[in-house]
Amino acid sequence: MEPAFLRTIEGLTNRTGRTVIVAGPPASGKSALLTRLREAVEAMDGRVVALQGSFRARSTPWAALDGLERPPEPVGATLPDGDLPEIEAIGVAPMAPVAIAPETLAPSRRRGGRGRTTFLGEATRTRGPAAHDLNDYWERLLPEFRGEGAHPVAILIEEAALFDTESREFILDLSRKARLRPLLIALTLDSTSSAAAVWEEALLDRSDVDWIRLSRPSSDPREVHRLGQLLADLPAPATRILGYLVLLGGEATNVLLARVAHQSLAQLKETVRPAQAVGLVKLRENRLAVPDPASVPILEGLLPEEDRRRWHLEVADGLQALSAEPPLSRRVEIARHYFAAAPDLTAMARLLEAAEISLDLLEYDRASALLDDALTCLRSMPPGSRPAVEPEMHLIHARALFCAGCPVEGEAALREGVDGALKAGTGAGELASWLEPLLPTLLVVGPRGRLAPSIVELAERLHEAGLGEPEVLLETLLPAYDAERGLGERAMTEALRAAQSAHQLRERHLQALGLFAMGVARVPGNLEEVLQGERFVRAARYLLRDARRWELDYIAGEFECRMLERRGELDQALALRRQSVAALERARLPTVELYHELGIARILLQRPEPTGADKAVARARRIADRLHLFPPAPGLLELWMHEGRLAAIAGTLPAARDRFAALADLPPVLNVARLRAEATLRLVLLEHAAGRPEEAGRLAERFGAAELLAALPEPMRAWVTDAGSRAPASRYGGGPLPAGSLSAGAQGREPAGS
Numbered sequence: 001m002e003p004a005f006l007r008t009i010e011g012l013t014n015r016t017g018r019t020v021i022v023a024g025p026p027a028s029g030k031s032a033l034l035t036r037l038r039e040a041v042e043a044m045d046g047r048v049v050a051l052q053g054s055f056r057a058r059s060t061p062w063a064a065l066d067g068l069e070r071p072p073e074p075v076g077a078t079l080p081d082g083d084l085p086e087i088e089a090i091g092v093a094p095m096a097p098v099a100i101a102p103e104t105l106a107p108s109r110r111r112g113g114r115g116r117t118t119f120l121g122e123a124t125r126t127r128g129p130a131a132h133d134l135n136d137y138w139e140r141l142l143p144e145f146r147g148e149g150a151h152p153v154a155i156l157i158e159e160a161a162l163f164d165t166e167s168r169e170f171i172l173d174l175s176r177k178a179r180l181r182p183l184l185i186a187l188t189l190d191s192t193s194s195a196a197a198v199w200e201e202a203l204l205d206r207s208d209v210d211w212i213r214l215s216r217p218s219s220d221p222r223e224v225h226r227l228g229q230l231l232a233d234l235p236a237p238a239t240r241i242l243g244y245l246v247l248l249g250g251e252a253t254n255v256l257l258a259r260v261a262h263q264s265l266a267q268l269k270e271t272v273r274p275a276q277a278v279g280l281v282k283l284r285e286n287r288l289a290v291p292d293p294a295s296v297p298i299l300e301g302l303l304p305e306e307d308r309r310r311w312h313l314e315v316a317d318g319l320q321a322l323s324a325e326p327p328l329s330r331r332v333e334i335a336r337h338y339f340a341a342a343p344d345l346t347a348m349a350r351l352l353e354a355a356e357i358s359l360d361l362l363e364y365d366r367a368s369a370l371l372d373d374a375l376t377c378l379r380s381m382p383p384g385s386r387p388a389v390e391p392e393m394h395l396i397h398a399r400a401l402f403c404a405g406c407p408v409e410g411e412a413a414l415r416e417g418v419d420g421a422l423k424a425g426t427g428a429g430e431l432a433s434w435l436e437p438l439l440p441t442l443l444v445v446g447p448r449g450r451l452a453p454s455i456v457e458l459a460e461r462l463h464e465a466g467l468g469e470p471e472v473l474l475e476t477l478l479p480a481y482d483a484e485r486g487l488g489e490r491a492m493t494e495a496l497r498a499a500q501s502a503h504q505l506r507e508r509h510l511q512a513l514g515l516f517a518m519g520v521a522r523v524p525g526n527l528e529e530v531l532q533g534e535r536f537v538r539a540a541r542y543l544l545r546d547a548r549r550w551e552l553d554y555i556a557g558e559f560e561c562r563m564l565e566r567r568g569e570l571d572q573a574l575a576l577r578r579q580s581v582a583a584l585e586r587a588r589l590p591t592v593e594l595y596h597e598l599g600i601a602r603i604l605l606q607r608p609e610p611t612g613a614d615k616a617v618a619r620a621r622r623i624a625d626r627l628h629l630f631p632p633a634p635g636l637l638e639l640w641m642h643e644g645r646l647a648a649i650a651g652t653l654p655a656a657r658d659r660f661a662a663l664a665d666l667p668p669v670l671n672v673a674r675l676r677a678e679a680t681l682r683l684v685l686l687e688h689a690a691g692r693p694e695e696a697g698r699l700a701e702r703f704g705a706a707e708l709l710a711a712l713p714e715p716m717r718a719w720v721t722d723a724g725s726r727a728p729a730s731r732y733g734g735g736p737l738p739a740g741s742l743s744a745g746a747q748g749r750e751p752a753g754s
Contacts, residue, residue, distance in 0.1 A: 001047070003365045004032075004210035007405030007628050008184060009040050012152040013668055014448070014630040017178035019085035019204060023196065025294070026216030032190040033212065034156050037186050045153035046182075047144065054163030064133055064167035068155070131448055132166075133652055134173050145181045146665055157187035161195040172202055177210050178664040180640070207625035210527040215298040215433070227295060228302050230278050238274040241288075242281060243311045250296035251289040260318030266332035282491075316350075317487050332366065339373050348377035349677045359400060360588060362626055368400040381722050387424035388389075391417045395434045402441050403591075405628025411451050414438070418458050422465055431468035439473060440551060446633040447481040463501070469510055472502045476513045479521040486674055486711070488524040495521035509552060516556050527742040534563040553591045554584060561599055566742055574603045594623045594635045601642045606736045610649065617642045623710035631670040637663060641675055644682065648734025653690055656732060660686065660741070664702075675709035677703075678737070681712065681719060686734075688727035696723065713739045 008018045013454040020037070023028045039049050057063035082109040144153055156164075157171070175185050190465035193211075231239065231442060244260050245252055254530035258268045272288060275281040280299075282291045290296050300308070316337035321328060326334065335350035351374035375393055378386055394417035401410035421431045445451070455474050462471040474643035475498035482491035489514045495517040495690050502514025515536045523532030544553040557580055577596045584593040597620040604613035620639050635648055644659030663671070670725045687696035703709045712720070715738035719726055729735070 001546075002206035002212055003401075003404040004212050005036070005370055005407055005599070006409060008037070008186075008210065009185055009632050010405060010408060012041065012044060012046070012182045014632075015150075015182050015666055016630050017152075017181055017183035019175040019203070019206075019209045019729050020184070020212065021189060021199065021209060022186065022212045023191045024538055025192050026190060027403055028214040028216055030157065030214060031272055032212075033156065033206075034186060034188060037154065038156055038183065040118075041154040041184065043261065044152055046154060049153070049155045049156045051155065053157070053159040053164075053167075055162060058162045061164055061166040061319060062170075063509055064157075064163045065132055065170060066645055067130075068137075095347075135168060136535070137657075138174070138177060139185070140167060141660075142181070145183075150182075150183035153183065154184040154186065155210070158183070159190065160187035160199060161193040162188045162518050168198070168202075171545070175203075175209070179254065180658050191552050198230060205621060219298050219301075223295070224298055224302070225282075227298055230280055231299065233278070234274055234280075237271045240291075240307075240311065241268065241272045242275050242299070243307060243582060244315055245281065245288055245290060246296055246299045246303065247308070247340075248309055250293055251287060254286050254288060256318065256322065257288060259322060260315055271650060285528035298721040309341050312337045313399065317460050328354065328361065328363075331357065335373075339377070341371070342380075343377045344380040345377065348374050351377065352396075355396070355400070359396070362403075362588060362590060364400050364404040364626075364628070366405070367538075368397065368404045371397040371400055371672065382418050387420065391424060391426060391431070392434045393417075394630065395438060399438050399441050402445050402625050405447055405629070405630070407445055407451065410445075411449070411454055415454060415458070418462070418470075422461065428469040431467060432473055435473045437551065439477065440589060442477055443480055443555065444591040444627060444633065445593060445629065445634055446484070446635075448610070448630070448632055452478065452481055455695055465714055467681040468501055468505050469507065470514055472498060472505065472510050474503060479517045483520050483523045485672055486524045488521070488529075491521035491524070507547075508543045509549040510545035512540040512547070512549075513541070516552075518561055519556075519563075523559065527567070530563050530566045534560065535566075537563065550587065550593075551589065554580065556591060558595045558599070561596070565599065565603065568742065570603050570606065574600060588628060590623045594620055594627070597623065598635060598638050598642065602638075605642065605734075610646070613642070614646055617646055632672065634672055634675075637666075637672055637675050641679060641682075644679070645734040648682070648686060648732040651732065653686065653732060656686060656734065657683065660733065664699075673707070674713075677711035678716070680708065681716060681734035681737070684723045684733075685719070685727045685730040685733045688724050689730060689732045693724065696727075715739060 004018075008020055008644055010135055011018050022033050023725070024030050031133045041048055051068065053064050090645070093156050099219040107288045120238055126422050133538060141153065144151060155171070155174075160168070160171075162250075163171070171187070173186060174183075177183070189199055200709045204211075231242070234242065241257060241261060244257055252749060254265055254268060261268060261271070263271065269283075272281055279291060282289050290299065303311070316334050319326070319337065323330065331350070331354045335347065338347040338350050341347070347599065352375075353371045355367045355370035358364075358370060371393065375390075375397065378390055378393070381389070394413045396415060398410045398413035401407070417434065418431075421434075423431065441450075442455070455477055459471050459474040459478075462468075462474065475494065478494035479491040479498065482488075482494060484486050498517040499514035502510050502512075502517075505511065519533040519536030519540065522536070525533070537556055541553055541556045542562065544550075544556060557576070561573045563582075564570075564576070577599050581593055581596050583592075583598070584596065597616045601610075601616040601620065604610045604616065619641070620635075621643070624633075624639055631637060640659045640663045644656045644663070647653075647659065648656035660683040661681045666676065666678055666682055680699060684696050684699045687693070687699060700723060709717060709720065719737065727733075730737075
């Protein structure tokens with residue numbers, strides 16, 4: 001299934017939204033994909049709003065937004081005269097009841113009065129535009145995302161290329177808020193329409209937007225018959241060249257086609273002449289092309305299957321022969337041709353090669369799709385050979401899926417990989433070498449859903465099988481997860497287990513991981529514990545460098561910086577983080593770089609003027625979007641906090657309010673207690689500073705829950721009862737709050753939170 005589709009559904013499940021663009025020619029299946037999205041949202045008891053652009057209304061301001069805010073009509077209700085439903089009418093799926101007064105969802109004011117009816121009895125729009133205010137609409141939408149009745153909302157748009165300018169700008173602005181709440185905005189674009197280019201220009205460079213491009217329209221039977229007749233009348237040599245051209249996408253250089261056909265350029269021109277004569281091929285300078293791109297998929301479907309497979313193989317061999325070290329795009333093309341020829345070992349090798357390069361280049365969607373096909377090729381292997389390679393492929397696939405925003409599928413691939421290795425009797429060292437590259441990815445996606453319990457279960461099974469090396473790798477994740485959430489006691493228990501397992505092994509890097517686990521578990525502790533943890537981590541780094549385990553050393557280095565921050569050594573931590581970022585960019589390890597960028601921003605935001613924090617936050621945002629992170633990934637939640645603080649300091653209050661509220665409203669299972677508590681406090685300060693004391697008081701009532709107040713560091717708790725007087729100096733809640741310094745005196749272990 002399309003990774004963009006999977007992560008859209010996963011994001012809604014985890015209280016974050018997406019903007020999805022489905023682009024393709026007419027009759028290519030765009031509407032069917034919207035239907036699948038509608039069904040998925042309805043299965044979550046979500047609300048679906050259906051909008052549609054039209055030729056009739058595209059010149060009328062705000063025309064496509066008619067019905068955006070209209071409540072569902074009760075069964076049997078009649079509309080007032082002159083308000084007949086139009087094609088842009090809303091569609092509402094079953095949903096949990098929401099406490100919204102009917103008047104809050106009434107259509108916006110119109111400057112031109114009521115609609116009128118033509119002599120045909122069709123509803124027509126008055127010339128005056130409707131007034132739509134983005135912030136007002138967003139405020140009225142937010143209650144649907146809060147409380148026990150919270151549910152996702154999907155705005156599904158047909159024919160967005162026919163939107164009027166005002167409607168398009170409204171949707172574009174709304175899409176920038178979608179990532180903070182379970183709001184899906186999905187629209188279809190007719191890729192053959194010149195109006196689609198305006199959407200492309202506005203959205204193409206946005207990393208929070210997914211594009212699903214469809215290329216094959218359904219065929220007119222008459223056109224299929226016509227092309228079939230022309231193809232049947234061609235001589236076999238011309239048909240073969242045309243087949244190559246079609247399989248290459250409808251256009252190719254004469255040199256490439258001559259190489260594939262094993263002909264000279266003169267022979268190629270002579271061979272293709274009959275196809276030129278009937279208009280199936282056109283010569284353009286030094287290239288041959290099918291004149292009508294829409295006929296390419298039709299012609300491909302008309303090629304006999306046996307010939308098509310053979311020609312795919314010949315095209316793949318020809319492409320491979322043209323360059324010894326082709327670029328990634330060409331490698332992917334070659335792999336696809338081999339796979340289309342036969343899903344055999346040759347295809348599998350090419351697919352795996354392209355997938356591994358894609359992973360190195362952080363092209364996770366492409367890598368996961370290539371690995372899907374590579375796993376299909378396993379069926380061609382002899383049964384006795386398959387267990388030796390299948391587990392590793394599943395574990396590589398798991399990494400691609402996690403980073404493509406498909407954590408449920410990634411967890412399944414992780415399980416399949418470990419299960420397969422256990423069944424195949426894979427050695428401990430070999431399985432550990434497959435699992436080790438997964439560690440940075442598993443750390444950054446966080447202890448989501450069933451992932452942490454699955455890791456515990458897999459570690460126990462590895463222990464029972466006597467596979468100590470992979471067991472230690474998985475056990476190291478658990479104290480890191482707990483430390484992120486401030487669960488110090490539980491982190492210590494998990495760290496002790498990992499250290500005991502590592503102590504029994506001889507490999508220096510595994511013993512280092514045991515030390516690392518003991519250090520990580522002390523991050524939430526008091527000064528003495530942090531100092532002990534720092535010694536453990538530094539010892540671990542010494543062993544990891546000696547063993548040349550650079551990825552693991554980078555992870556340990558990030559935790560060392562956290563401990564320096566905890567001790568108040570901010571300048572030293574900042575210098576180390578900046579030094580690490582340069583190395584991590586070269587190593588292409590965004591999973592670790594993200595935390596360093598967040599750490600840089602965190603340190604700079606503690607200064608009176610946070611110069612440079614915006615650059616670190618912008619880089620962290622690009623990484624988080626590239627990794628497709630969802631709550632409860634701690635890095636994403638901290639990113640929301642930093643974005644909110646920067647917006648507050650800049651006086652951009654709606655953006656600051658959105659970030660703080662999104663973080664504060666997340667349920668505990670998708671949150672980090674300390675971040676949830678701090679976001680709530682910052683939101684209280686913002687509302688006081690903005691002159692909204694009633695709203696601030698309502699938010700402050702949340703601290704009546706003892707667990708929320710306990711999650712705040714002790715020095716911050718005084719701000720809860722004194723927020724009104726402190727708010728004017730808080731820079732709308734974006735300024736530094738006193739977290740306390742461990743070096744200033746003895747502090748006990750901070751509350752575990754939830």
